[in-house]
Amino acid sequence: MATDILDVAPSLALCGATVVVALDPPEVVAADVVLAGGRIAAVGTAPPGVPRRDCSGTLIVPGNVCAHHHLYSALSRGMPYRLAPPVTFTEILQRVWWRLDRALDERSIRASALRGGLDALRAGTTTIVDHHASPNAIDGSLDIIADTLAQLGVRSVLCYEVSDRDGPERAAAGIAENRRFLTRAGGLSRGMMGAHASFTLSDETLAEVVDVARSGGVGVHIHVAEDAADQADARARCGHGVVERLDRAGLLTDQALLAHCVHVAPAEIHAVADTGATVVCNPRSNMNNSVGHSPFHHLAPGLGGGVALGTDGIGGDLFAESQVGYFRTREAEVATPGNWPLARLADGARFAGGVHGEPLLGSIRPGAPADLVVLDYPTPTPVTADNLVGHWVFGLTSGQVRDVLVAGELVVADRRSTRVDETEVAAEGSGEAQRLWGRMDEIAAHGFTPERSRR
Numbered sequence: 001m002a003t004d005i006l007d008v009a010p011s012l013a014l015c016g017a018t019v020v021v022a023l024d025p026p027e028v029v030a031a032d033v034v035l036a037g038g039r040i041a042a043v044g045t046a047p048p049g050v051p052r053r054d055c056s057g058t059l060i061v062p063g064n065v066c067a068h069h070h071l072y073s074a075l076s077r078g079m080p081y082r083l084a085p086p087v088t089f090t091e092i093l094q095r096v097w098w099r100l101d102r103a104l105d106e107r108s109i110r111a112s113a114l115r116g117g118l119d120a121l122r123a124g125t126t127t128i129v130d131h132h133a134s135p136n137a138i139d140g141s142l143d144i145i146a147d148t149l150a151q152l153g154v155r156s157v158l159c160y161e162v163s164d165r166d167g168p169e170r171a172a173a174g175i176a177e178n179r180r181f182l183t184r185a186g187g188l189s190r191g192m193m194g195a196h197a198s199f200t201l202s203d204e205t206l207a208e209v210v211d212v213a214r215s216g217g218v219g220v221h222i223h224v225a226e227d228a229a230d231q232a233d234a235r236a237r238c239g240h241g242v243v244e245r246l247d248r249a250g251l252l253t254d255q256a257l258l259a260h261c262v263h264v265a266p267a268e269i270h271a272v273a274d275t276g277a278t279v280v281c282n283p284r285s286n287m288n289n290s291v292g293h294s295p296f297h298h299l300a301p302g303l304g305g306g307v308a309l310g311t312d313g314i315g316g317d318l319f320a321e322s323q324v325g326y327f328r329t330r331e332a333e334v335a336t337p338g339n340w341p342l343a344r345l346a347d348g349a350r351f352a353g354g355v356h357g358e359p360l361l362g363s364i365r366p367g368a369p370a371d372l373v374v375l376d377y378p379t380p381t382p383v384t385a386d387n388l389v390g391h392w393v394f395g396l397t398s399g400q401v402r403d404v405l406v407a408g409e410l411v412v413a414d415r416r417s418t419r420v421d422e423t424e425v426a427a428e429g430s431g432e433a434q435r436l437w438g439r440m441d442e443i444a445a446h447g448f449t450p451e452r453s454r455r
């Protein structure tokens, strides 16, 4: 691949930066980054005659990957809440998210993807792995998100979260939407199979989800044991835990993406690790929902298919997520390995790179897709491979993001999108948010409970 790149004329050179070539293990060099054909052509000295962009005084890092996002929640920020305060995780779903998702229509899905995608890019996140739900606007919803993210220049991995909570027709429509999108995805977007969580899936629906994933050659993106309620439901349903239920259904493969895995026993941790599935920790969301702390934060090196980081819909800022996750992990275990944030982000890039057929995604090596972020970082101390994590945890913020490139295209330059008018995006988001909140006000708390669904 690298030799092919050398045949393409360089399009741009980012000059004079400190370059983080890789996160895990860290590699840092002072160099120019030369781009050609949407990829990294060289990390060294830019040849004469190539258009140059001055990056002196900056730190260039691989674009971050958000391995579990819900872009549909992008317009929820600050929304009014008038029901009784939820006191359990299931009530949070019934009273907040399962009302918001039913209020979504095509316009608000687009506005959410536009707002959420732009926020992620501006925060230095170049790939979003999204888990979408809009039970009253299922058909074509993934196309709306894919087209909107392509317009912004965001790389993505998309799926629709199949669930029985809104009845059999919508479960079937969700399966059909995933199946349809798997044949359509291309450019910067790829598809996966999506499923909500074990506790809202019947055996029949779960079997169909696995069947579509198998025939599409993809993995399943699903919430696993986010709350104890998921485990209690699996035990009541089939006499064993969530991990065994999903494994018996054939869902746990090395392409699977398992969000949360908070309430898992040691045997389940090993069972997940044995399959090579990727786990996504979402530390800020778990703390906000008071569901507990995933033992996968402390996964021993070498165990399993990787532990990535997601925001679970709390924006698209992986600098913030990796810092909070690190502090939460240190709080529980002061002997947390120092490279924790970098290793977690590298695992997310490895997963997304696998889906995109780009094994070098997440690095700035010749041949890698040119997904990278230029940070204005007036460092008080030298940045080296040995101390990179110290700068990452204690120094970097998304507010330093100056430029963002995806597939070699400058999609954010000097802190502004080059693709969309940010003032118009703000106006569209604000208008759609108010219409969405108005519709949501008319929707009652969801009547689904795991107990009722098992009857």
Ligand SMILES: [Zn+2]
Residues within 6 Å of the ligand: 068, 069, 070, 131, 223, 259, 312
């Ligand atoms: Zn989630």
